[in-house]
Amino acid sequence: MNDWCIIGVQHLLGTTGSLIQEILYLGAEPSNIYLLGKHYSTNQDVLHELLRLGINVRVNRTVGKWGDFSKEFDTYVKQLWRDVRVAVGHDRKKGILILDDGGHCIASVPESLLGCLPIAGVEQTTSGVTRIGEAPSIPVVAVALSAAKSRIESPLISETVIKKMKEVIPPRRMRAGVIGLGNIGLAIASALLSRGDQVFGYDLNMVPVHGIAMCRNVGDLIAKSDFIFGCTGEDATGISWIDEVMGTKVFLSCSSEDREFRSLLTWLYRRMPSENRSSTDRIEVRLPRATIQLLRGGFPVNFDLTDESVPLKDIQVTRSLLLGGLAQASMASGSPGYIKLDSRLQRLVVQEWIEQFPERRSTYGNSVIDQFSDLKWISEHSGGGESSGVTHSLF
Numbered sequence: 001m002n003d004w005c006i007i008g009v010q011h012l013l014g015t016t017g018s019l020i021q022e023i024l025y026l027g028a029e030p031s032n033i034y035l036l037g038k039h040y041s042t043n044q045d046v047l048h049e050l051l052r053l054g055i056n057v058r059v060n061r062t063v064g065k066w067g068d069f070s071k072e073f074d075t076y077v078k079q080l081w082r083d084v085r086v087a088v089g090h091d092r093k094k095g096i097l098i099l100d101d102g103g104h105c106i107a108s109v110p111e112s113l114l115g116c117l118p119i120a121g122v123e124q125t126t127s128g129v130t131r132i133g134e135a136p137s138i139p140v141v142a143v144a145l146s147a148a149k150s151r152i153e154s155p156l157i158s159e160t161v162i163k164k165m166k167e168v169i170p171p172r173r174m175r176a177g178v179i180g181l182g183n184i185g186l187a188i189a190s191a192l193l194s195r196g197d198q199v200f201g202y203d204l205n206m207v208p209v210h211g212i213a214m215c216r217n218v219g220d221l222i223a224k225s226d227f228i229f230g231c232t233g234e235d236a237t238g239i240s241w242i243d244e245v246m247g248t249k250v251f252l253s254c255s256s257e258d259r260e261f262r263s264l265l266t267w268l269y270r271r272m273p274s275e276n277r278s279s280t281d282r283i284e285v286r287l288p289r290a291t292i293q294l295l296r297g298g299f300p301v302n303f304d305l306t307d308e309s310v311p312l313k314d315i316q317v318t319r320s321l322l323l324g325g326l327a328q329a330s331m332a333s334g335s336p337g338y339i340k341l342d343s344r345l346q347r348l349v350v351q352e353w354i355e356q357f358p359e360r361r362s363t364y365g366n367s368v369i370d371q372f373s374d375l376k377w378i379s380e381h382s383g384g385g386e387s388s389g390v391t392h393s394l395f
Contacts, residue, residue, distance in 0.1 A: 001026050
């Protein structure tokens with residue numbers, strides 16, 4: 001990979017550093033790697049180690065206004081692309097590989113670079129796929145839409161969310177609301193139900209889910225719940241319910257950035273004294289009949305600036321998929337669009353992980369794990385088109 005320029009937006013965590021070290025092992029030059037971290041998920045030890053390795057690293061500053069992370073972050077992405085344009089202009093590379101988390105980088109590829117040299121990307125989140133849109137300007141390996149990521153990662157994240165919330169979630173049975181019943185939302189709900197909690201749910205697709213009491217709207221869910229888990233990846237709540245709310249309501253974001261409760265964040269920002277406007281501390285506002293708390297300033301609760309957001313032995317699944325996706329992207333050819341993450345790669349990663357940690361079978365059940373021996377099933381449950389530029393012998 002020594003003749004590729006690699007540009008990435010990533011959470012700067014321990015296994016992210018390990019992923020970069022593997023990329024260096026494959027031949028990439030540190031000076032050809034450009035990374036942008038997010039302030040709410042950057043571990044300082046990891047940041048310093050990446051800089052020591054000679055990687056070009058930036059981290060956005062703390063957000064000035066609550067709910068405006070995405071808007072402000074895009075200015076840093078544009079600067080990152082300016083740095084890359086200068087680099088490829090001075091020393092023409094074979095091409096550019098993008099390792100993206102949230103779609104900011106892929107969605108902002110400068111038009112001046114399109115058609116000048118090969119550019120391909122990897123996107124690891126469904127919110128990133130939403131940001132990029134249905135017609136990306138470059139080939140994108142859709143790790144986010146892979147069977148391995150959607151089936152394996154979600155329960156691991158939900159376990160971590162519950163574990164990290166022990167200081168605010170009472171050991172007794174509680175009333176919990178889950179907004180958004182996709183992969184993450186269902187995993188969170190399942191973890192809460194296993195604790196014996198009463199779980200309320202709301203989703204635009206109002207399909208009944210066993211054990212979850214479905215609510216007619218978000219306001220109904222908030223009224224019935226003490227702890228509200230946002231799992232939509234979008235602005236989940238609005239504020240139409242604010243005048244009717246009573247009691248203490250604790251909001252926990254389980255998606256990415258500060259989008260989950262953006263309307264509520266904006267509403268609270270106007271009512272908070274400026275000296276109390278920290279963007280990653282717990283936000284608490286007392287209303288006449290209620291107290292509202294937003295944990296981690298509305299940012300994802302599993303990112304607490306430690307070196308991992310999910311235990312090392314678990315999150316290596318995602319990092320392995322990303323490394324394989326990057327290798328696949330380096331061989332991508334053809335028209336712009338989403339490419340399925342190679343089925344053989346997915347099978348290899350899942351089977352190797354389960355072989356190392358067989359106790360994890362109980363998290364999913366044998367039937368789920370066994371499905372990853374079926375390449376046809378993996379392909380059918382992964383999003384994107386078939387790739388014409390990958391030799392399966394790599395995996």
